Amino acid sequence: MTELFKARNISLAFGGLRVAQDVSFKLAAGDRVALIGPNGAGKTTLVNLMTGDLAPGNGRFTMAGDDITGFSIAERVRRGLVRTFQTTRLFQTLTVADNVALAIMQRRRITRRVFSAATERPDVRAEWLEILALLGLDRLAYRQVVELAYGQQRLIELAIGLALHPKVLLLDEPAAGVPHDEAPKILEAIDRLPPDIAVLMIEHDMDLVFKFAKRVLVLAAGRLIFEGAPSDVTADHEVRRAYLGSYADARSAS
Amino acid sequence: MSDSATPAPPRGLPMIPEASGALAIIGLGAIGYFLFPDDLAFLTRLIGITLLVLSLDLVTGYCGVATLGHAAQFGVAAYAAGIACVRGVTDPIALLGVGLVAGTMMGLISGALITRFRGLPQLVLSIAVGQLVAALANKLSWLTGGSDGLSGITPGKVFGLYGFDMYSRTAFLFSLGVLLIVFVVLSRFVRSPFGLMCRGIKDDDLRARMIGVSIYPRLVVMYGVSGAVAGLGGALTAISTGVVGLDSVSFERSAEVLVMLVLGGAGHLWGALAGALIFQIFEHIVAAANPFHWMMLVGLLLIGIVVFAPRGLIAPVMALATRLARKGDA
Ligand SMILES: Nc1ncnc2c1ncn2[C@@H]1O[C@H](COP(=O)(O)OP(=O)(O)OP(=O)(O)O)[C@@H](O)[C@H]1O
Ligand SMILES: [Mg+2]
Numbered sequence: 363m364t365e366l367f368k369a370r371n372i373s374l375a376f377g378g379l380r381v382a383q384d385v386s387f388k389l390a391a392g393d394r395v396a397l398i399g400p401n402g403a404g405k406t407t408l409v410n411l412m413t414g415d416l417a418p419g420n421g422r423f424t425m426a427g428d429d430i431t432g433f434s435i436a437e438r439v440r441r442g443l444v445r446t447f448q449t450t451r452l453f454q455t456l457t458v459a460d461n462v463a464l465a466i467m468q469r470r471r472i473t474r475r476v477f478s479a480a481t482e483r484p485d486v487r488a489e490w491l492e493i494l495a496l497l498g499l500d501r502l503a504y505r506q507v508v509e510l511a512y513g514q515q516r517l518i519e520l521a522i523g524l525a526l527h528p529k530v531l532l533l534d535e536p537a538a539g540v541p542h543d544e545a546p547k548i549l550e551a552i553d554r555l556p557p558d559i560a561v562l563m564i565e566h567d568m569d570l571v572f573k574f575a576k577r578v579l580v581l582a583a584g585r586l587i588f589e590g591a592p593s594d595v596t597a598d599h600e601v602r603r604a605y606l607g608s609y610a611d612a613r614s615a616s
Numbered sequence: 617m618s619d620s621a622t623p624a625p626p627r628g629l630p631m632i633p634e635a636s637g638a639l640a641i642i643g644l645g646a647i648g649y650f651l652f653p654d655d656l657a658f659l660t661r662l663i664g665i666t667l668l669v670l671s672l673d674l675v676t677g678y679c680g681v682a683t684l685g686h687a688a689q690f691g692v693a694a695y696a697a698g699i700a701c702v703r704g705v706t707d708p709i710a711l712l713g714v715g716l717v718a719g720t721m722m723g724l725i726s727g728a729l730i731t732r733f734r735g736l737p738q739l740v741l742s743i744a745v746g747q748l749v750a751a752l753a754n755k756l757s758w759l760t761g762g763s764d765g766l767s768g769i770t771p772g773k774v775f776g777l778y779g780f781d782m783y784s785r786t787a788f789l790f791s792l793g794v795l796l797i798v799f800v801v802l803s804r805f806v807r808s809p810f811g812l813m814c815r816g817i818k819d820d821d822l823r824a825r826m827i828g829v830s831i832y833p834r835l836v837v838m839y840g841v842s843g844a845v846a847g848l849g850g851a852l853t854a855i856s857t858g859v860v861g862l863d864s865v866s867f868e869r870s871a872e873v874l875v876m877l878v879l880g881g882a883g884h885l886w887g888a889l890a891g892a893l894i895f896q897i898f899e900h901i902v903a904a905a906n907p908f909h910w911m912m913l914v915g916l917l918l919i920g921i922v923v924f925a926p927r928g929l930i931a932p933v934m935a936l937a938t939r940l941a942r943k944g945d946a
Contacts, residue, residue, distance in 0.1 A: 413826065415822070434825070434830070435822075435825040435826060436825050436828050436829055436830045436831075439825070439826060439827060439828035440828045444826075445826060447823075447826075451820050451822055451823040451826070452819075452820065452823060453815070453816040453819040453820060453823060453824075454819050454820070455815070455819050456812070456815060456816060456819065460812060460816075461816075463812075464809075464812060464813055464816050464824075464827060465827045467809045467813075468813070468827045468828050468829055469827075469828070472809055473809040473810060473812075473813045473829070474809070474810055475808055475809045475810060476805055476808045476810045476811070477804055477805065477808055478808060478809065479807075479808075480807060480808055480809045480811075480812045481812070522827065526827060526828070
């Protein structure tokens with residue numbers, strides 16, 4: 363399978379806290395990977411490193427063979443590396459439709475136009491309408507994001523991700539905060555993505571992990587301690603210790 | 617909120633914002649021209665400053681750039697047009713062109729410096745740029761007239777037909793025409809993909825970068841557009857008043873237009889327009905009625921507005937309009 367993304371020996375420390383320690387992995391076309399690990403393991407930090415929001419102390423990232431370690435966030439996105447945020451980051455004063463339309467227009471390189479129509483351009487409108495309908499958000503299209511419930515905002519994060527037509531899609535806990543009856547829409551939307559893209563999902567809900575992932579990466583204290591099939595992960599000794607350890611820590615801290 | 621599955625597109629015809637802007641400006645202009653024929657000189661100056669407030673709205677209201685140096689764009693263009701006129705370029709349209717180019721250049725330069733930074737450093741840098749321009753205008757007195765100001769600006773006839781008269785009729789109508797065109801063009805511009813993206817950048821620049829946008833070049837371009845608008849205001853002021861003084865590049869000018877913008881409501885062209893009109897007319901009337909205490913009254917007005925309409929006078933009006941539109945949908 364074609365390799366789309368590779369992390370090689372990535373390390374980063376915040377002061378004395380080592381949040382990434384010699385992390386290496388690959389994402390290939392068609393991958394559906396879950397990244398799991400206890401709270402504070404460094405999962406979000408790893409995504410921040412991959413997208414260029416943070417620079418690694420050590421290590422290289424490559425996409426389709428090209429070194430992208432020094433690339434800006436925007437350059438990586440233009441190469442198809444797209445993320446969603448665990449804590450939503452949306453254009454709060456714009457409408458839901460504008461949020462998705464901006465992503466569509468940016469992907470299609472028409473956001474430099476200064477006099478043409480924007481969100482209501484027929485082809486742009488057709489596209490955001492389809493994405494919003496898929497996630498059950500279409501009736502909220504003309505509401506300002508700031509007026510919406512948090513769970514709905516989480517779904518807009520995913521809508522923007524889909525609108526960018528990613529090659530590598532990184533989802534940081536897409537289901538967290540989403541009401542239970544709407545959560546299946548997330549997997550539905552991911553199922554409809556082109557089969558040749560790679561999706562990496564950070565998730566705590568193991569039901570969702572088992573439904574989604576063909577491969578699981580486990581991160582604990584900044585170190586990748588397991589890589590393999592979902593069916594093997596619960597049996598793995600080190601993984602159990604990492605999770606138990608974090609629970610023990612949490613208990614002694616409280 | 618209706619329950620239908622597909623949302624209705626926003627109500628209204630495609631050209632409505634442009635048309636209503638044009639009508640409002642023509643209406644207000646007619647009121648000024650016919651009801652206040654003795655105040656046309658004041659109203660002409662008002663239009664020049666209104667263009668500067670619109671210009672500031674583009675960078676502050678639409679992009680979230682904090683600046684207290686925006687008079688630089690206005691003043692440099694006013695001097696450029698004034699100097700060109702003194703040296704023989706007397707056609708008013710050509711002088712507007714000079715102001716437009718000078719304002720754009722100054723905007724691009726300021727933007728390239730100021731938008732590199734965010735927050736307080738950005739604000740301080742904008743003040744520094746403004747002060748630098750003011751100091752240069754003072755120092756280069758052989759060119760600018762220094763503290764005496766640049767005078768002897770006598771432009772020719774508009775389109776070779778309408779000379780500038782002592783009642784400021786021509787100057788007023790000429791300025792009104794420029795304001796009309798600028799407002800209509802900007803109404804379209806701010807709703808374009810580029811304009812919408814600027815509002816997105818203002819809301820959350822990390823989100824904007826995460827959809828693939830390079831922020832810096834966009835902000836610099838916006839600064840250039842803003843400079844062009846301010847430049848037209850500066851050139852108009854030079855043409856219609858016949859003098860350019862150090863006040864046109866002063867810190868006070870920059871601060872005052874920021875106050876007007878906040879008063880009216882940043883992030884809406886209507887807010888900029890309303891703020892510029894209300895502040896200047898209020899100032900004009902109060903200063904004439906009570907020359908000793910007018911500053912105090914202006915201060916009280918501002919405090920009142922910040923307390924009761926913190927997002928500007930236009931915000932409650934906009935909220936009402938949206939509510940009415942929603943009611944119409946249901
Ligand atoms: N910018 C930062 N500066 C300093 N420390 C940070 C920073 N960002 C994260 N950390 C710390 O790094 C560690 C890893 O954080 P991270 O958010 O990556 O964890 P996570 O695995 O995503 O956890 P969760 O499951 O709770 O989302 C935490 O201890 C966190 O407090
Ligand atoms: Mg996290």
